Amino acid sequence: MARPRRKGLGYFPLDTHFMSDRKIQRLAQRYGCNGICIYIAVLCEAYGENGYYACYDGDFCFDIGFTTGQDEKLVKEIIEFCVQIRLFDSELMEYRQILSSVGIQQRFEEISRRTAMQIDAELNLLAPKIPQTPPVIVTETGGQTAPVGVIATETGVSATKTTVCAAKTPENRNGNTNKNTTTQKTGFYGYQSSNDHGEAARRAEILLMAQEATRGR
Structure with a gap:
């Protein structure tokens, strides 16, 4: 029987300028080595289990605290600070209870190009955001259709209506127009x-x- 395909990665790169990142510097300034240690432990959990995210459930802080030897409350506080300084995506954390980021997903894609693994579309932070356009309501006015809510501007064109006054020429007794009108x-x-x-x-x-x-x- 074939071994099931592993969802996570066996390794992930750590850049040599890791400590030069302003966000990492803020984390180190607030929590010292404990903050850096817990952040790297979360990265190991994200890359190792699912490849590009970690599920933030009720036992997550306990597991990270047990691995790093830190208090569970401190782990929770540091993770929330990481979300605050955008080391992790705030929307995924708030609405999906998932820890991930653009950087994590970019590194996952670079590593998994040789495999068939792909990021779930609902969690993908790399896909461009396509704004939803409101439906266009079409009304008929005077035999022409005009979309409501769409503003169309025309530049350089000015349409004016001129009033034309048509003078009637005198008619003869038979009702025909007198064509022998003398022009002065x-x-x-x-x-x-x-x-x-x-x-x-x-x-x-x-x-x-x-x-x-x-x-x-």
Whole structure:
């Protein structure tokens, strides 16, 4: 019978600049070597049991305290401080009672690339957060559909309506529009009709020539 596949890891890396992390420095400043020892013990529990998280149940603090030789109440206080300074994810701790972090999951993925182990989607802190978009309500107004709650801005386009006044042309007795409407144009000697075929212009030219001849006398 095949041996069941192990969920946890046999080892995990500890960076050489581990003590240079500002969060680790805060933990060491508050609790000294006890804080560092308990934090590393929690990492061993997370990597060794499930690979990338540890279940924070009623016996967890007792087990860590027994392993490190520390008081159970001190272990609980240090773990809560680790959550406060974000060494562990606060949401997973509050809603799921699970100790994990982005760093823990990143190291787990780097180690388990050669295996088929994957992080549970509900606990995955590495997956991008996709915001949920509210449903779009579509209403019909004047024969056009307009989504409610969606603001669309148009730049550079200004639409204005101009009022058009249509004048009625006089109609004849048969009800037809009079097409022989005379259009007045301003000429040299006043208004002249557009349908006189240039006669008014010729008359004006003759009159001007007569005036010039009279002046010559």
